[in-house]
Amino acid sequence: MAPTDRLTTVTRDGLTFDVRDTGPADGPAVVLLHGFPQDGTAYDDVAPRLAAAGRRVLVPDQRGYSPGARPTRLRAYVLRELVDDVVALLDAAGVERAHVVGHDWGGTVAWAVASRRAPRVSALTVLSTPHPAAMRDALWRGQARRSAYIAGFQLPRRPERRLLADDGARLRRLLSGSGLDAGHVDRYVRRMSAPAVDDAWPALTAALAWYRALRVRDRFGAGRVRVPTTYVHGVDDPFFAPAAVGATARYVVGPYRVVPLAAGHWLPETRADDVVEAVLATPSAGP
Incomplete structure (x- = not known):
């Protein structure tokens, strides 16, 4: 890819992912991964501040969120596929190694990318997860109660009807109710309300x-992380128990x-501002 080219989409296995590519094209790359129900x-x-600090910032709308990447098989959404989408983004950008940042579900993907595709990751910053x-x-130390909503989300069809x-x-x-401002609430609800297009699933589905x-049998999971890692969490996060936050240190070797x-x-x-500060303060692994 020529240095002046900027990504707007990435294609993998017939799926098209929308991407925002900003900052110096030759700067150290940072990938920002969103969660549910964001984009x-x-x-x-965050991205403009990182770009102003000299980073090349790659922000995809992930699988299921990009209108051109909504496959209709559950197996297409297992963690291995989500991780390989990030690798495909790096390949398309001509980036050998990137600082991977993830929030919510994007944090789960970030943990897995850093542990299972470590040669492609220079540093890791995880937000919340x-x-x-x-x-x-x-x-059994508080996380099951905070994750109880997940079982409801796994039911067929009913969550879509109730949520929308x-x-x-x-x-x-x-x-x-979990602290998101009205402007982002409106945007995400509008995005999740998008109907099915062609043979794809509706946005919320x-x-x-x-x-x-999560119920599909798949042995691919996040392992121990050896790259420099910063974990940023809100002490009032309603979705993650303090015991899970504390236990995370067991799985970071670097x-x-x-x-x-x-x-x-x-x-x-x-x-x-705190997110940008954490990303910029996380050292990168050597070559």
């Missing part, structure tokens, strides 16, 4: 497929730093 705009206050193994460790009824009233309450795919914030869950949208 790449979750980082609208404990290491998946730490969450399992903490299930009355102009998405229930989804709006879920997001605003595709996004919920990440949860439903340099590790924890940054607790007096905040809730939605760190890219509500604590952009």
Whole structure:
């Protein structure tokens, strides 16, 4: 790819992912991964600051969120596929190694990319989400209760009906009640309300497929992380138990730093300055 080219889409296995590619084309690359029910705009206050600091910033709308990447098989949403989407993005950008940043479900993907595709990762910053193994460790120490909504999301069809009824009233309450501002709530609810196009799933069904795919047998998971890692979490996050936050250290072998914030869950949208500071302060691994 020529140095002046900027990505707007990436194609993998017939799927087309929307991408925002900003900052110096030859700067150290940072990949920003969103969660549910966000899209790449979750980082609208983060990406310009990183670009101004000399980073090349790659922000995809992930599988199920890009209109051109909504396959209709649950197996297409297992973690291995989500990780390989990130690798495909790096390949398309001509980037050998990147600092990977993830929030919410994007944090789960980031943990897995850093552990399973470590040669492609120079550093890791995870926002909110404990290491998946730490969450399992903490299930009976508060995490099961905080993750109870996941079982509801895995039911067929009913979550879509309930979340989007009355102009998405229930989804709006879920997001605003967990601390997200009205502007982002409106945007995400509108995005999740998009109907099916051609043979693809509707937007919310595709996004919920990440949860439903947890029941698909797949031995691919996040392992121990050896690259420099910063874990940023809100001490008032309603979705993650303190026990899971604390247990995350067991799964990072490389340099590790924890940054607790007096905040809730939605760190890219509500604590952009702290996110940027954490990313810039995380050292990169050597060649």
